[in-house]
Amino acid sequence: MMGLWRGFVAACARPVDTRPLAVLRILLPLCVVLDLARVASLGLLDDFFRTWEHGGLSTFSGDHWLLGSLGPHAGLLLVGVLGVCMLLVSSGLAVRPALLLGVLAYAQLGHLYPPGDRGIDRIIRVALLVLLFSRSHRRWALGNRLGGRTPEETEPAAPQLVLLWFLVLVYMAAGTSKLIQQPDWLAWSGTPVLYRVLTDPMAGAFDHVAWSGVGLPFFIGGWVTILYEVGAPMLLTRWRHWWGTIGIALHVGIALTMHLGMFSVGMLCLYVVVMADAWLPALDRWQARRRG
Amino acid sequence: MPSPSIRDHLRAACVLVVCVALLMAGFPGLDFVGPKQRDGWAETARGVAAPLGTAVDGVVLFDRHLRRRIARWVKPVERVFRVSQEFHLYRDGPTRVDRLEVLVDGEVVYRTRDPERAWRAAELGNRRFRPMVATAAQKADAENQRGIARWIITAARQDFPGAAEVVIRSTRTRFGVEEPWVRFSRVARGPEWTVSAVQKEKAP
Numbered sequence: 494m495m496g497l498w499r500g501f502v503a504a505c506a507r508p509v510d511t512r513p514l515a516v517l518r519i520l521l522p523l524c525v526v527l528d529l530a531r532v533a534s535l536g537l538l539d540d541f542f543r544t545w546e547h548g549g550l551s552t553f554s555g556d557h558w559l560l561g562s563l564g565p566h567a568g569l570l571l572v573g574v575l576g577v578c579m580l581l582v583s584s585g586l587a588v589r590p591a592l593l594l595g596v597l598a599y600a601q602l603g604h605l606y607p608p609g610d611r612g613i614d615r616i617i618r619v620a621l622l623v624l625l626f627s628r629s630h631r632r633w634a635l636g637n638r639l640g641g642r643t644p645e646e647t648e649p650a651a652p653q654l655v656l657l658w659f660l661v662l663v664y665m666a667a668g669t670s671k672l673i674q675q676p677d678w679l680a681w682s683g684t685p686v687l688y689r690v691l692t693d694p695m696a697g698a699f700d701h702v703a704w705s706g707v708g709l710p711f712f713i714g715g716w717v718t719i720l721y722e723v724g725a726p727m728l729l730t731r732w733r734h735w736w737g738t739i740g741i742a743l744h745v746g747i748a749l750t751m752h753l754g755m756f757s758v759g760m761l762c763l764y765v766v767v768m769a770d771a772w773l774p775a776l777d778r779w780q781a782r783r784r785g
Numbered sequence: 786m787p788s789p790s791i792r793d794h795l796r797a798a799c800v801l802v803v804c805v806a807l808l809m810a811g812f813p814g815l816d817f818v819g820p821k822q823r824d825g826w827a828e829t830a831r832g833v834a835a836p837l838g839t840a841v842d843g844v845v846l847f848d849r850h851l852r853r854r855i856a857r858w859v860k861p862v863e864r865v866f867r868v869s870q871e872f873h874l875y876r877d878g879p880t881r882v883d884r885l886e887v888l889v890d891g892e893v894v895y896r897t898r899d900p901e902r903a904w905r906a907a908e909l910g911n912r913r914f915r916p917m918v919a920t921a922a923q924k925a926d927a928e929n930q931r932g933i934a935r936w937i938i939t940a941a942r943q944d945f946p947g948a949a950e951v952v953i954r955s956t957r958t959r960f961g962v963e964e965p966w967v968r969f970s971r972v973a974r975g976p977e978w979t980v981s982a983v984q985k986e987k988a989p
Contacts, residue, residue: 502789502797528912535908540936550917550932557864600867608920608929609913610867612874619868651800658804663872665813670873673817689878689960694898695919701882705961754912 505654508647512776513769514629514656518588520762521620522579525599528755529576541606542568555604568605574598582621585634592625613756619659620763627652656766657733661725664740668722678715685711687718691750698750718743728767737767809855810863811870815848823848881957884965885909885922887937888952889945896956897922905940922955925969925983934980938973950974957988 532538543549544558547565560567578595581587596618603610628648630636637644671678671686678686688711692701704711721743727736741764748757765772789797810816818826823845831838863869887895887904894904897918909918921933934953941951954970966989972981 498797499789501801502793505797505800506789506793532911532913535911537908537911537914541913545932550914550936552928552932555867557867596866600865603867606913608916611912611916612872615868615872618866622866622868649796651796655800655803655807659807662807662811662813662870663874666811666816666870666872667874667876669814670817670876673814673822675877684960686878689880690875691878692882692960693878694882694884695879695915695922697878701960702963752910752912752915756912 505649505651507650509650509653510769510773511628511632511645511648512773513766514624514627514648514652515632515634516765517620517762518585518624518627518629519583519633520765521617521624521759522583522595524755524759524762525579525617526576526583529572531754533572538569538572541609542572542602544568544605549606551606551608553607555607558601558604560601560605568602571598571602571605575602582624585630585636586639588630588634588636589625592621596621596625611756613754613759616663616763617759620656623652623656623659626655653766653769656763657728660763660767661728664722664725664728668719668725671719671722678719681712685715687711687715696751696753698752714746731770734768734771737764737771740764740767806855806859806862807870809852810859811872812848812852815844815852816871817873879923882960882965883919883922883968884956885918885933886952886954886956887941888950888954889941889948890950891952894941894945904944905937908940921953925955925985930971930983931980934971934973938978938980942975942978948975951978 529538532541539548540550543565544554544561545552549568554561560571563570575595575598578591578598581591582595599614599618599621603614628645629652631642631645631648633644636642675686677683680686685708688699688701688704688707691697691711692699692704694701717739721736721739724736727733730736741761744757744760744764747753823841827838827841827845830841859870884897884899885895886893886897886902889904893902895906895909896902897909908914917929917933920927921929937953938951941948951973952970953972955968956965957968958965967986968988969983969985971983973979
């Protein structure tokens with residue numbers, strides 16, 4: 494037992510490159526900012542982030558919406574706070590306070606307008622919370638330059654392990670819930686479940702009439718989806734970057750065949766960590782070649 | 786290899802606590818299954834083989850007496866950061882094709898995912914708006930109906946200043962079949978623009 498514990502302690506303390514989480518720290522907040530910018534460009538900020546009484550879209554807010562006393566503009570104020578915090582995190586300035594405040598503001602916006610707070614928002618918030626406990630703010634960060642700090646090249650593996658564990662749980666929960674509710678995900682006859690998902694006009698990009706006679710690609714897509722999601726523990730092994738290529742293909746496929754906003758882009762950002770063993774050596778080789 | 790410091794042990798302990806909390810809050814499979822379904826599984830498993838039934842009973846006990854308790858302790862943190870760990874992403878597609886339509890003075894100006902009837906389609910298709918549109922198209926008594934109706938009527942009055950009537954209706958068809966039928970609708974007429982109660986139609 495002690496040996497097991499020592500192994501776990503060593504795995505958590507093992508020094509790993511800070512660049513994967515630094516890239517995640519840069520990209521993930523940009524997703525949030527671009528998502529909010531899209532909402533603003535459509536003129537929907539007032540509709541989403543006001544209570545029903547103040548002219549908002551949703552007739553209900555979550556029980557944990559706490560800022561109602563600030564009046565009708567509380568939601569817009571939070572959008573501003575979230576946007577500024579995310580830009581600070583991405584640029585590497587005051588990262589930890591901005592992460593904490595930003596995640597709290599993001600959560601309150603979710604409580605204010607629950608229908609618009611989706612799984613990807615929760616996933617991003619968890620990832621941002623993990624970054625809070627990492628050293629990602631000490632690499633590729635403006636704060637280093639302005640504060641005259643030396644960039645940190647390594648950090649303990651603990652935050653990356655937690656992030657990978659979280660991803661495994663997310664995928665496995667998605668996969669098992671699919672199978673429990675609809676075992677036809679593994680069927681090879683009848684109407685493929687994936688056909689219904691991808692031709693549902695609410696989110697899918699395909700026309701249900703034009704694609705009605707096509708079975709095999711949807712069956713195969715469904716099997717691969719289940720295989721990847723239920724096989725997510727592979728992300729904890731040293732083959733994670735091989736397994737991750739299936740995940741990247743899956744999310745690129747979702748981006749091309751469904752209209753889910755930032756879901757695919759947000760998920761793909763997390764693959765910076767999953768695929769670190771593949772892109773870090775390639776980046777190092779490229780930099781070495783440039784230096785001659 | 787140097788022996789780990791106190792700091793290393795503390796870090797590992799924190800990681801363990803977080804990982805166990807995440808697991809218990811959203812245990813894949815168990816987070817989705819209700820008590821009835823669990824009991825049904827145990828019954829089925831006992832029918833197949835007694836040891837299998839015992840194993841399922843063990844899982845049920847673990848779920849009831851340990852997992853759910855720990856998950857309850859994690860709840861307050863989940864609420865503060867709104868990070869509920871129940872991830873049931875895209876379990877299933879719908880069994881029918883539902884669409885929302887908006888008619889202004891009898892003309893269809895919006896139909897879900899119809900490029901030729903795309904009034905305000907960018908807004909209604911936004912990822913934060915779409916779940917409301919989907920439930921409003923699927924359920925006649927959805928709580929979202931009021932919000933959707935208010936938004937659509939306000940926008941229609943802005944974009945079609947001379948309009949006298951706005952109809953919001955849900956259509957349904959089977960997968961692979963072209964012709965939809967109207968399931969229910971709501972009507973608002975000027976100058977009051979009060980929205981009528983939902984009018985349900987009989988399925989063909």
